Structures are given as C-alpha cells and as structure tokens.
Amino acid sequence: MLWLLVGPGVLVFLGENDAPSMLSYSATGARFGVGFFIPFVVLTFLMGLVVQEMTVRLGAVTHRGHAELIFDRFGRFWGFFSMGDLVLGNFLTLITEFIGIRAGLGFFGVRPVIAVGVGLVVVMAAITTGRYWTWERITLGLAIFNGLFIPAAILAHPDWSAVGHAMLTWTPLPKGSGSEILLLILADIGATVTPWMIFFQQSAVVDKGMQPRDINAGRFDTLLGSVLAAVFAIAAILATVPLFHHGIDASQFQAAQFAEAIDPWIGHTGAALFALGIFEAGIVAAIAISTSSAYAFGEVMQTGHSLNRPVRDAWPFYSTLLGSACAAAGLVLIPRAPLEFVVLTVNVIAVLAMPPALAFLMLLVNDRDIMGEYVNGFWGNAAGITVTVLLICVGIGFGLATVFPRLLGG
C-alpha cells in the first residue's frame, strides 16, 4: 500500500538529497559536529514540506505544470524571467550531480569517463520505459539507496544522547567565523528548498494524473519524503562528525575526499557506503533535475511534455532531458573546467533564487480563479510568507557579508 502511495513527494525530497546537498551536510558535520545544525536541518525540511504541499494542490487542481501556470497567469515576460532562474539553477545543479557521480565511483577506482557514462546510461534507461508510472518506480527504487548514509552514520558510532540534546536545545551553537557559519546555513537551506523542486513536483503530479481527491495522498507522500530525506541528511552529518572530533580541516573537501577522510575513523565499509551514497544521490538527482528542465521546456513551448508519451510524439521533451544531462556530463569531463566554481555556488544560487519562485507559488496558490476552494488558508499563507521572509533575510545576510567581509568576522 505504501509503495502505491509514494510518488512525486518522496522522489522530489530524495532527489534534493543530491550530491551537493550531501556534501553540504558532510561539511556541516565535519566542521561543527553534533549541535545547532541537527535541528536546523530538520527545520529546513519543514520549510520544504510547507512549500511542496502547495505544489501538490496546484498540480492536482489545475492539471498544469508550474511553468505553464506562470506563463498562463502572469504572461510571457514574467514567465521567461522565472524560467531563466530555473534553467540556470538546474544546469549548474546538474553539473554537480555528475561531479558527485564521478567522485562517488572514483572512490572505487572507476575512471571518470566510465563513471559519467554509467550516469548517462541510467538516465536514459529510466526514460525509455514510456510510462510515467514505470519511470517513477525505477527512480524511487534508486532513491531508496539514499538510506546508505544510515549504516555509514551508525559505523561512525554517534553519541545519541548528544544528538537528542541537540534536537531539544539547538546547542552547542556553532563557533567560528560568522561568514563561514552563514555560508553553511545558506548551503543547508539550499540543500532542501530549491526552485527545481517546485517545478518538478507540480509537473510530476500532473503527469501522474492526480486529481483533487488525491491531494491527501499527495500530502502523505510529501510528508514521508521530507521525513526520509531529513533522516538521511542527518545521517550524512553524523557520518562525518569523527572528522570534527579529530580536528581534521574539511573546508576544501570534495565528495570523494570525505569518503577517503572518514575511512580511518568509520572503516572501509562505512567509507564505501558513503561513496556509494554520493553516487546514488548524483544519479537520482540527475534523473529528477533533467526531467524538471524538460517538463518546464515542454510546458513553455506547448509541446508534448509527458513521460507517458512516446519519443516520436514528444521528442523536444526527451531531447531537452537528454541534452541537458549530456551537456552537464560532458562539462564534468573537460580537463581544468572551473567545476569548483559550480560546486561553491550551486546551493547558494538555489537559496537566492527561491524568494521569487515562492512569490509566484504563493500568488498562484492564492488565486481563487484557478484554485477555487483549494486556495491557501491562513496557516498555509503564514507558513509560506514566513519561509519567504526567512530566505530573504538569509540572502540579505549573505549580501552584507559579501559587501562588508569583516562584518561577520569573515
């Protein structure tokens, strides 16, 4: 029964537990150990749940994807601005997924070109099924392996009483440079709340054929996804806490380096599980994010945009999906490409691009002409506005820290 209920909600949250997100959580655990960031990560998933529930209602009631609705209701001018944010964010994120795929398999000695090739083959295999349902089941099957971070965390022998204490008291507070703390706060929010999730889940709800009567099932699916993803994210933090206890500087680590660094402390099995988790995170997100771009492109161009459609009927949709994946994979293989730039910026850009995406979401979900009785209630609006204001404040904090580097002791 559970297997039948789960779908876009679980997929979007486990998809967002992607390679750069797991890298952010790993960096958090290695830098600050168990403390403030454990409940903070739970809070970010609560924010994600508030946002994603709205996309379920929008998709089920209007039967339109998010990009399609923005173009319909706000016109081409605002539609293209919104698409610009999505396309830029999605492509940069897609590149980091292939960096994760390369790094995850690199731990096992797999050559970059083969690792990236494996990633592309999996993306292609998932879309050749010709049915949304089959695609969703395959991707969900892969996404379950995000749970690999749990045994990795257990092998790190976390202090569970400290975890419980941190959850209840939000302490110990992180110590150190204010700008570094702010950057990790931004990265951890960007690891949970991003524009592609809004576009993807709404389009997937439509493609799945959900109706208003399915909204409660969609809510359960989204809640389950957020809980699972939060647990796996905390596991990633706990897996790298030994680096914090042993005073190892992980500030410049990439994904595979985390796996190599924790090897002496949690054992080779734990490190291998961690590396496989990074590979899985990259694969699932590569599938979900390339599909998100393709949905949005199809909706805007008013061409076929469904995984239920054969390739000959919806070739622009499938071309966008595969084209974006191939381009990102190709960039990762270019020697001396500025990949560090992409990894540094991807989660930050996701957070900074989120307030406009939330503004469109809030305006649409309060639009009685299209939502009827399913418009947001008071608490839905209060939660949505709170999340938006919080993200703007964090963004302004980032802006101030950039313009005045000494302000936060950076």
Place this chain on the structure above:
Amino acid sequence: MKSGSGDFVEASQGVDPVAGATVKPDLEDPRVVLSLLETDQVVAAKQKTRFGRKELSLGVRVLLWGMRIYVVVMLVLVVISVFRALHPMH
C-alpha cells in the same frame, strides 16, 4: 493515480441515485471537465483551453519587480563572493 474506479466515483456524482436521472455535470467549470478526462485527454484538452492572464495589481507588480532586482543583485554578489574565494588576497 491513473483514471480508474476513483474516476468512476467522481464521474458518477452527476447521477442522482434516487431519481435515477442523469444530472449534467457543470461543464462550464474547467476543473470539473478536467477531472472527468483520461490523462491523454487532459493533455489534449489543455492544448485547447488555457487559463487567462491574471490582472496584476500595482502591489503584485512591485513585488515581482522587487524580487527580480533582488535576484540580479544577489547573483552579482555571488560572482564577487566566488571570485574572492577562488582568488584569495594575501
């Protein structure tokens, strides 16, 4: 959630069980129409019917322009921040 028995229940809401007479669903409401269609029909129907443009109030336009300026400014700051990170001053 493909069309199945659930659709039948919803579609049959247009039948009065006591009188046995068929009550026409409100086909003026696009949401009722879409709920009665198969997935492929929904895709086809959507190509023919679109929600109209929303009249944007001054407040909404100010909000959207404010958000747009916010993103552009923040992107510039991201570029500055990354440049600094990649080229630290000694």
